[in-house]
Amino acid sequence: MDTGTMVKTLQDPMGIPFYPILFQFLMVLTFAVHILFVNFTLGLSFLAAYGSARGNEHWGGLSRSLAKATTPNASLAILFGIAPLLFVQVVYDPFWYASNVLSAAWALGFIAILMLGYGLTYVYYLKGRPGRGAGFGAIGLLSFALFLLAGVIMHVLGYQLLLPEKWLHWYIEGNSVNASGTSLHAFQLPRFLHFVVPSFAMTGLFLMLYAWYFKDRADRDREQLAWVAGTGAGMAFLFTALQALVGVWWLFSLPPEFRFFRDPFFLVAAGMGVSLLFYLYRARKDPFRYAVPSSIWAFLTIFAMSYSREALRMKYVGRFGYSIFDHKLNLDLGSTALFFCTFIAGMFIVSYPVYVAYASGRTAGQYTASPAMHRWGSAGLALLLLWIAVVAGLGIVISVKNYL
Amino acid sequence: MYPIWEVPHLSAGIVLALIATFHILPSHLSVGAMWINVYIETKAYRESRPDLLEFVKKYTLLLLVFAYVFGSLSGVGIWYAATVANPRGISGLIHNYVWGWATEWVFFIVEVTGIFIYYYTLGKVDRRTHLKIGWIFAVTSWITMVIITGILSFMLSPGKWPETGGFFDGFFNQTYWPQLFLRTAVMFAISATYAVAVATRLKNDEAKRLVIRTASQWGFAGLLIASGALFWYLKALPEASIGLMGMIVPQGLKNGIFAAWGAMLAYFLFARLKPLSIKLVPAIAAIMVLFIGIWSTERTREMIRKPYVISSYLYSNQVIGKDIAPKGVKAEIARINKEGILRVSPFVPDGLREITDGNRLQAGRMIALIECSACHVLDKTGLRPLPQMVKKLNLTDAAVAGNILTALGGFPYMPPFAGTEAEKAALAAFLVSLNK
CATH class of the missing domain: 1.20.58 (Methane Monooxygenase Hydroxylase; Chain G, domain 1)
Incomplete structure (x- = not known):
């Protein structure tokens, strides 16, 4: 059975209740919101731990607020993860299910790791007080590490999905099968980094928004807020620049036959990314004023990047004649x-x-x-x-x- | 057919059941808790009893952490477990009910933002506004149950869906309403049980007395209404499920339901009469008793769905058993019987697609993995282990084992064997080889 036939065989015979383009749009849109909160969660949990380790006046005060902010962001990341998880199973069912079953123990480990990581953010926030020491600070760092590990697993599941030609090699051993689901089979570093590096850029923007939000409150320390805004703007610029470099690395690691550098979705997303970088360069001069427009532009860039990622997925699965637009329609x-x-x-x-x-x-x-x-x-x-x-x-x- | 995830001794299905069982504790808390919370908060404002707000704060924090960390994630965990245990089952549900789940997700948005805002704005916004947020949150949480009940009950009793393929025909099936009433009533009992446990930690005795009395009244009433709804539910069950109830549901599960129900009624009565004598440890024990009752009920619901994972459509081993004409879906049994399970499944070693004397046992094991392992582990111990079953039947002759496989479709709780005669003989040979 060739790979294309295999994928067709796996497809659910039930059809889908509306035109696939709508599911694709909703999947991309909700993924963009999801990854935004994932970025905040990763960045905030790291900065909260970093801040308490630095312990000086600026960082010490900010660290508690960041620990508090991590919890709703983690919840929103989970909440907005549900929707793309649902829609990917509607239009990419053969790919998603096969990839998950092949690493089943990890797919479930993902949940356990998230529970532990998220549980620890509450311990870190609710039990945290100034001067609790390095041991306690390690809890914050551990929760960040667990979130990152969950990201590794999700990256692998999302990447294995694109490689159906390798599924049988991963599963079959001679005349028997390895059904343990205990292996992670494929990892692509630049792709993974392209999801993680923006965490620090977006958290920089979060800090700018934080400072902007509280700037009119008389009981807030202006000097501290100005420091938060400046630090955020610096982070946002630096890590967006780094992200551009990672993006180039990823682009060059893609199969050359995709000619992805000519893809219109990619060109739009890359253009927006570069313009964001210039905008953030200027934002450093007046981070309060630039906080809201840069955040909006950053989100739109993420949205365009998410569409670009989807265009890339269509190229990967298109190698085997699969298109979501061929789905059987049972209109409801x-x-x-x-x-x-x-x-x-x-x-x-x-x-x-x-x-x-x-x-x-x-x-x-x-x-x-x-x-x-x-x-x-x-x-x-x-x-x-x-x-x-x-x-x-x-x-x-x-x-x-x-x-x- | 997707690859199979084989979990030694347990089976993937039991892993799913364990996660689903744990999820009951936080999920039922999350749908019911706010009703008690908003009631107590209203009382606190109307009767100028700020001491009661200590309960509101504590109970909401429990809700925030337990229900919206462990509850949310174990809910997603059920989905992941279903994905790896029975991908075609979850796929079948999603391809029918994607908009149902998406609708549920809209209410999750309101719920998740609601809990954070309710918790963090207590005392920071005016009372009327805070109560309004509480009410929105309470009603929304209950609506999530209104939706998920449609999908859960569909799996057991798909109503007219097999004939019409209609979303709402499957959703509002014959067990929907009784199950919704049952779950709603039980929801109050569950949130009341948690409320009593939280109230034991209150410093103020007056507040403790009031909360425990209120909660135990709610819990008692909830259980009484639930017993009526349970009878309605039993009457609405499909005939096949009622048959299975007597045939395969262990007495222990039935006892679990009734013993937990009786014990909880007595507990609420006692708590109503002597509220201050309830301490934290017995209150947590009561949560466990309740848990046994719910676990027994949910397991029973899962068992009386056999041999299907989606009734009248998909067998528990992921083979499509019946045509769903309005969706253009054909049953697979006839095709598999003709072409062979080892040929139609992509995830089979090429060396096993043709059965020979040299690979017969390996091919038999592969078939067992695809067709049996959802409910029977291949190890010597664990969930309904095949080696123990063949020993019990004293299977030593492959022909006899083959006859049993032929007869499987006649058992009300077993899917029929799907495959060619050669494959049946290979599976029979493998089964006999386990009798050592």
Whole structure:
């Protein structure tokens, strides 16, 4: 059985409920958000540990805030990891499942490692006090190391997926098989680094945003905030420059027949990356002013890079005649509408607590909401109840039709 | 067919079951906790009882760390375990219910941002705003259950889906409503049990008394309603599942359900009458008792789905057993019987595709790995080990073993053997070779 036939054989016969291009778009978009929070989590957990090790006035104060910020960022990284994980299984099912089963023990180890790493961030934050010593600081470093190890595993699973021509070699030994799932089979250093190095650039931007966010609060130390903003801007520029070099390394390590340097997705992403670098160079002069626009541009660059990564994946799998656009379509408009309506409602509902958090963080002392804010919250709650009513109504109608 | 992940002694399926079992503890806490929390917080404001906010803070922290670190990750862990234990099963579910899961994920966004904001803004925003965030979070958490119940119940009783292929026909299947009521009622009992445990750590006795009394009332009522919903659920089960309940579900599991139910009712009653006498250790023991009850119920639900992983569609060994005409999906048994499992599966050594005298036992082992290992380990000990089963049946003759394989499809809980006659003979020879 040749590789192309093998992949076709593995494909789920059930088809997909909407056009593949939509799943691809959602996969790329949610992956970009996911990797943004992964970057924050890695960078923040490292800087929190680094800061407490440095222990001087600037770093000591910042370290606690970074440890606190690591926890929601880790949660958001997990949360936004769920969506691309779902969509990749819709359009790349043969690749994702085969890659995972071939390293099954590691795929599950990934979860255990994340639990430990994430659990430790809470220990580090909740039990951390100034002067706890190097031993305690090691907990922070260990949580960073575990997050990084989880990244290694995810990188391998994502890379093995691209190499179906090697799957049988990894699994079959003579006339028997190695079904233990205990090996990691493929690793590509520049690709891995291209996901990790930006953690420090993005965390630099996080520091700039942090300083910008608190700058109008009278109870905050201006001098400390200026130091945070300056340090962040320096980090963002330096590591973006490093990232550009890693990108070139990765580009040269790709199979030459892909001619990826001519791919339009790549060209757009690379162009945005270079322009980001110039922008960050300027941002160092006034990091408070540049914090928000540079972060927006950085996210758009990540989004373009994510599309470029997807274009690369299409080239890898295209070697065997696989295209997500050949999927069998079993159109299901009802469930598609359910998702999109819920998504719009959900964004409205979540905007309320997010705005409350934003506003209260900028207020020294207790934040008191305006009547308009209360109406916003009530509307969100009403929307939730409406969702329940509509879905329950639909369920009752279907149950009556089918069973009574 | 994907490669197989073979876990010595345990089987990949048991690894999945272990993770899923652990997940019950934080996930049921996460869906129910906020209802108690918001109730207590409201009481604290209305009756000017700031002492009660100590409970709110502690309970939310438990929720934040236990449910949203270990609960979230073990939830993803179930998915990963299903991916490596039964990739075609999870793939079949996802290709039908991707929008269901995506819808669930939207509510996860509200939930996850909600818990952090609720925890960190307690005392930092005005009361009305904080309560509103709490209510949004509580309702959202429950909605995640409304959605996942549709997919879980679909796996056991797919309703009209095999005929129509419709998303909602499978979602609102015959066991959906009773299961939703059952889970909702149990959710209150679970969050009440945790609330009692948290309340034992409160410094203020008045606050402790009030929280334990309230929680035990909620828990008691939840269990009573759950018992009604359980009967409704049992009545709604497909006939085949009811048959399996008597046939293969061990008495121990049934006892586990009823003993835990009785013990928890007594516990809540006692806690209601003597709230201050409850200490942390017995309160944690109560969580464990509850856990035994839920574990027994969930295991039973898994067992009465046999021989399928998705009822009326996919067998537990990942072979498609039935046509799903509206989706254009064909059953695979006939094709595999004609062409051979060793030929249609890509992940088979080339040297085993043609069975010879020289490779018969290896080929037999390969077939056992593909078709049997989901439920029977090939080791001497562990989950329903094949060597022990052939010893029990005293299989010494390959022809007799072959006859048993032919008859498998007649057992209500076993998928039929899929493969050519030569493959059946190879598997039979392998089975007999285990009887040493």
